[in-house]
Amino acid sequence: MMSSNLDQAGTLRQMRGRQNNVNSELQMSATRVISVTSGKGGVGKTAVISNVAVALARLGKKILIIDADLGLANVDVVLGISPPYNLNHFFCGERTLEEVMVEGPHGLKILPAGSGVQQFTRLDGQLKMRLIDALDALDEHFDVVLIDTEAGISDNVTYFNVAAQDILVVTTPEPTAITDAYALMKLLSTQYHQKRFLLAVNSVRNADEGLDVFEKLTMVSGRYLDIFIDYLGAIPFDRKMHDSVRRQQVMVELHPDNKVARAFVDLAQTLMEIPQNNQAQGTLQFFWKQFLGVGAEAS
Numbered sequence: 469m470m471s472s473n474l475d476q477a478g479t480l481r482q483m484r485g486r487q488n489n490v491n492s493e494l495q496m497s498a499t500r501v502i503s504v505t506s507g508k509g510g511v512g513k514t515a516v517i518s519n520v521a522v523a524l525a526r527l528g529k530k531i532l533i534i535d536a537d538l539g540l541a542n543v544d545v546v547l548g549i550s551p552p553y554n555l556n557h558f559f560c561g562e563r564t565l566e567e568v569m570v571e572g573p574h575g576l577k578i579l580p581a582g583s584g585v586q587q588f589t590r591l592d593g594q595l596k597m598r599l600i601d602a603l604d605a606l607d608e609h610f611d612v613v614l615i616d617t618e619a620g621i622s623d624n625v626t627y628f629n630v631a632a633q634d635i636l637v638v639t640t641p642e643p644t645a646i647t648d649a650y651a652l653m654k655l656l657s658t659q660y661h662q663k664r665f666l667l668a669v670n671s672v673r674n675a676d677e678g679l680d681v682f683e684k685l686t687m688v689s690g691r692y693l694d695i696f697i698d699y700l701g702a703i704p705f706d707r708k709m710h711d712s713v714r715r716q717q718v719m720v721e722l723h724p725d726n727k728v729a730r731a732f733v734d735l736a737q738t739l740m741e742i743p744q745n746n747q748a749q750g751t752l753q754f755f756w757k758q759f760l761g762v763g764a765e766a767s
Contacts, residue, residue: 480762500744501613501755502631502666506639507648509619512670513638515709517616518546519718519729523736525574526720529611532569533578536617536628541614543580547572548716551580559595560604565602573721586628603756612740613755620648621655627657631759633745636666636700641677652684664745666698666737671705678702700738703731 504517521572525531535543551570557563570578617628629635635656640647649667656662667685669678682699689695706728712719719729 483558487680491735498744499610499613500634501615501632502562502634502636502739503615503617503629503720504636505617505625505652506630506637506645507621507652508645509640511619511640511645512703512709513619513760514543514546514616515666515713515718516670516703516732517614517734518543518751519720520736520739521576521614522547522573522718523720523733524612524740525572525576527736527740529740530609531576532610532613533572533576534581534613534615535578536581536615540728543578546713546716547578547718549578554580558599563605565599574716577610598669599760600756620725625652626656626660627759629641630660630662631755634664634666634742635662636668636739638668638670639681640671641669641673641681646681646684650688653689653695653697654693655657657693664696664698666700666739666742668700672702672712675702698742700742701731701735704728744766 504513506513521531521533533543549570549572549615551568553563553568558565565579568579570580572578572680615628615632617625619625637649637653639645653662653665656665667682669681672678672681678701679699681702682697686697689697704727706726708723708726709719709728712722715722718732719726720732723729
């Protein structure tokens with residue numbers, strides 16, 4: 469009898485061990501999809517996403533940037549890349565998804581959406597499924613997908629933010645930027661039921677200024693909204709950022725020992741330490757299905 473109990477206990481331990489291994493493998497293979505957004509333009513959102521992406525790539529993460537800023541799509545400019553194609557060429561059947569995708573520093577990949585994003589929500593079922601199939605067929609696994617959305621609260625901004633796992637809001641200490649960041653979170657909370665936001669404050673004079681912005685947003689949202697804001701950190705103001713943009717190199721590469729570059733690296737590391745939003749599934753294909761509404765059509 470005792471031998472039987474021991475055998476059962478051993479079997480249960482083996483089963484738990486295998487389950488833990490499966491869970492670990494699933495966690496390791498999950499793709500984290502993060503939209504990077506802002507209530508207004510001019511807050512340095514694209515600079516933040518480009519520097520964080522390169523910092524993560526340098527840490528060994530496999531990164532994909534989707535440039536969905538339709539009005540001022542310029543991730544490629546900041547990274548010094550000239551993509552010959554965008555998703556329009558894919559939907560027209562002229563290029564494969566692999567041919568549309570371009571490579572940036574340290575092997576990170578960029579998917580230049582261009583004006584094609586404006587048509588995503590109006591694509592017929594055949595084109596939507598063609599995109600999903602192409603994504604499923606990609607040999608490459610990405611650890612993190614960063615989406616550079618438009619500034620503001622347009623339909624395209626809300627589509628991407630609602631489909632992503634996590635929403636990173638970038639703002640500055642300027643009163644108008646703070647007000648617009650709150651307006652964006654309010655819209656996503658009240659109309660799209662988003663409850664969790666990540667926050668990064670750009671162009672601060674000191675660390676206290678970044679914390680002050682976080683406290684202001686937390687106080688007003690706590691009074692009027694049912695949301696949680698997770699503060700990732702602040703990026704100092706430095707005129708070398710203008711030199712970085714002019715030379716089409718990110719700060720973490722051009723001036724790696726600069727305080728701004730170190731702040732971007734810290735932000736990237738903190739982003740990876742924040743637990744994933746468990747309310748969303750962690751695959752790139754799931755993100756596209758959410759965004760394109762394929763699941764709804766299939767049902």
